Amino acid sequence: MEGAPAHGDLAGRSALVTGGGSGIGRACVHALAAAGAKLHVVDRDGPAAERVAGEVGGSAHVVDLADADAIQALPAEIDVLVNNAGLQHVAPLHEFPPEMFTLIQQVMVTAPFLLIRRCVPHMYAHGWGRIVNVSSVHGLRASAYKAAYVAAKHGLEGLSKVAAIEGAPHGVTSNCVNPGYVRTPLVENQIQAQARTHGLPASEVVEKVLLDRTPVKRLIEPAEVAALVRWLASDPGGSLTGASVPLDGAWTAN
Numbered sequence: 001m002e003g004a005p006a007h008g009d010l011a012g013r014s015a016l017v018t019g020g021g022s023g024i025g026r027a028c029v030h031a032l033a034a035a036g037a038k039l040h041v042v043d044r045d046g047p048a049a050e051r052v053a054g055e056v057g058g059s060a061h062v063v064d065l066a067d068a069d070a071i072q073a074l075p076a077e078i079d080v081l082v083n084n085a086g087l088q089h090v091a092p093l094h095e096f097p098p099e100m101f102t103l104i105q106q107v108m109v110t111a112p113f114l115l116i117r118r119c120v121p122h123m124y125a126h127g128w129g130r131i132v133n134v135s136s137v138h139g140l141r142a143s144a145y146k147a148a149y150v151a152a153k154h155g156l157e158g159l160s161k162v163a164a165i166e167g168a169p170h171g172v173t174s175n176c177v178n179p180g181y182v183r184t185p186l187v188e189n190q191i192q193a194q195a196r197t198h199g200l201p202a203s204e205v206v207e208k209v210l211l212d213r214t215p216v217k218r219l220i221e222p223a224e225v226a227a228l229v230r231w232l233a234s235d236p237g238g239s240l241t242g243a244s245v246p247l248d249g250a251w252t253a254n
C-alpha cells in the first residue's frame, strides 16, 4: 500500500480507531481506509492490532487505554478520531466490583477525553476534523446490571456534545453512533451464555432475549455501523454535529 495513490474523499487524511483490532472497530478501519484515509489502529491486543493494520497498510499501536501515560505516546496529528474501544461487565449494583466500575470509566470516558484533548489542536489548526464516538443504545437508555457501561456511555454522550460545541468554530464535528446489538465477538459470547442459561437454541436467544425490545429482529452487522461512521467522517457529514444517531432497529423508538 505504501506509496500507492489513495482515492476517496478521505485521501490525505489520517484516522485513528481505538479498539480497531476487532468487531466494530475493525469494520471502521476498513471503511475509512476504503475512503482513502491513512489508518492508526489502536488496541491492547497486539496481534489483532498488527493484523488489522496490515490488512489496510496502516500502523498498529499496542496500547492499554486504561493507561493515561501510554495515550500520550499516540499520534496527535489525527483528522478523524473514532473512540470505539469498550468492554462490558454485568452484575447487580450491590455486587458490582468498584475496580471494574473504575476501569470501564477509564477506558470508555477518560481515554476518549484524553484523545480528543490530544487531537483537537491539529484539527483546529487545519480547520477540519471529525470525532466519532461509538456509544450505544445504552448511552440513551438504561438496563439492569450494566451500571458501569450505562454510566460510561452516558458520560461519553456528554463529552461528545461539549466537543461539538467547542469544535464548531474550527470545522470540527463530534457525534455519537448508538448501535443496538451488533454481531461481534462481544455479543456472540453473550448469545452462547444466554442459550445455556435459558435452555434455548442460539437463534431463539437472539429473537426472544437480546431483541425482546427491538422491532427489527436481526443483529446489526459491524459494516453497517462502520458505514455510518464513514459518512459522519465525510465532507457532507460536516452538517451534522452534536448528535446521537441510533442504529438500533427502532429499539429506542419503541
Ligand code: NAD
Pocket: 018, 019, 020, 021, 022, 023, 024, 025, 042, 043, 044, 045, 048, 063, 064, 065, 066, 084, 085, 086, 087, 107, 134, 135, 136, 137, 178, 179, 180, 181, 182, 183, 184, 185, 186, 187
Ligand atoms: P469487541 O470486543 O469485538 O472489540 C473491542 C475491542 O476493544 C477489542 O479489540 C479489545 O481488545 C479493545 N479494547 C478493550 N479494552 C481495551 C483497552 N483497555 N485498551 C485498548 N483496547 C481495548 O467489541 P465490539 O462489539 O466491536 O465493541 C466496540 C464498541 O462498540 C464498544 O465501545 C461497545 O461498547 C460498542 N457497542 C457494541 C455493541 C455490540 O452489540 N457489539 C452495541 C453497542 C455498542
